[in-house]
Amino acid sequence: MVYSCIKNTLSLLYPDHCQLCDAPATEGLCTPCREDLPYNRHPCPQCGLPLSQPLEVLCGSCQQQPPAVDRSWIPFLYAAPVDRLISQFKFSERLPQGRLLSRLLAEYLTQRIDRPDLLIPVPLHPDRLRQRGYNQALELARPLGRRFGIPLDHRSCQRTLKTRPQHALKRRQRESNIRGAFRVVRPLTVRHVALVDDVVTTGNTVNELARQLKQAGVARVDVWALARTP
Ligand SMILES: [Zn+2]
Ligand SMILES: [Zn+2]
Structure with missing residues (x-):
């Protein structure tokens, strides 16, 4: 506990150290740690499900029952050490981890995205928000909105x-x-929305929100998330 507190403070004071191994690093991660991250190498384009090889077609589940989400951009698998960084960010409000995760997601998105008109962080229930004090999806979405110049709602x-x-x-x-x-709860006049969340577990949550948005007149809903569980 004390150690992790000190480490957290150190990474705030010295952002030029790797947040995973403390080696010298630029932007929070050294090269070996960055290369070792569990990348979602062959995701299903629609739901982000990790596939065993690049099929360049949709996964079986998306083929059988097309989800409301049109496109998913999810760079990592929910595995070590990304899972640990996400829980530190989510449950103990570790902001350096949040900044690092948001930057990694932004780097991944830079070369890939079709630019949406609006970013919507997946909302938390007000009780959960009160309990936790902040919505991690909103904290992830803010720097992405600034970086890409896309409004956040x-x-x-x-x-x-x-x-x-x-x-x-x-x-x-x-x-x-x-x-x-x-x-x-408010009328939306945009055509293309990207939902932002930390982890996509089953896809049911983002699909339910995408379904509601489409009923409200949105034509296309993408998902931007950090990690996907298999
Ligand atoms: Zn490292
Ligand atoms: Zn799929």
């Missing part, structure tokens, strides 16, 4: 249902757990 969508954590549920329960969890 964290008011038009609300999470109105308090759902159980998706990972704790069986596959079939997940869809019904999240159904109706979001509401679009």
Whole structure:
């Protein structure tokens, strides 16, 4: 605890050290640690599911039941050390980790994205927000919006249902757990939106929000997230 506190303070004071191994580094990560990150090398273009080889077609699930999300941009697998950086950022408000993660996502997106008109961080239920003190999706989205010059909207969508954590549920329960969890509370006039979140676990959450946005008239919904579970 004390060690991690000191380490955290050090990385704030000396951002030229690697946040994973403390070696000298530019922008928070040394080259070996950066090369070792668990990249999502062959994602399904639509849902981001990691595939075993580049198929250049959609995964079986997207082919059978096309999701509401049109395109996913997810650079990492939810595996060490990215999972640890994400939980440090999410549950203990470690801002250097947040900055590093947001920068890694931005670097990945720079060469790839079709520019959306608006960024919408996946909203937390107000109770959860009160408990945690901040929405990690919003904290990730802010620097992305600044970097790409895309407006950010964290008011038009609300999470109105308090759902159980998706990972704790069986596959079939997940869809019904999240159904109706979001509401679009203000009219949206944009055509293309990117939803920002930290981790996509089942895809049900982003798909439910995408479904609501499409009902509200949005034509295309992409997902920008850090990591995907298999
Ligand atoms: Zn390192
Ligand atoms: Zn897919």
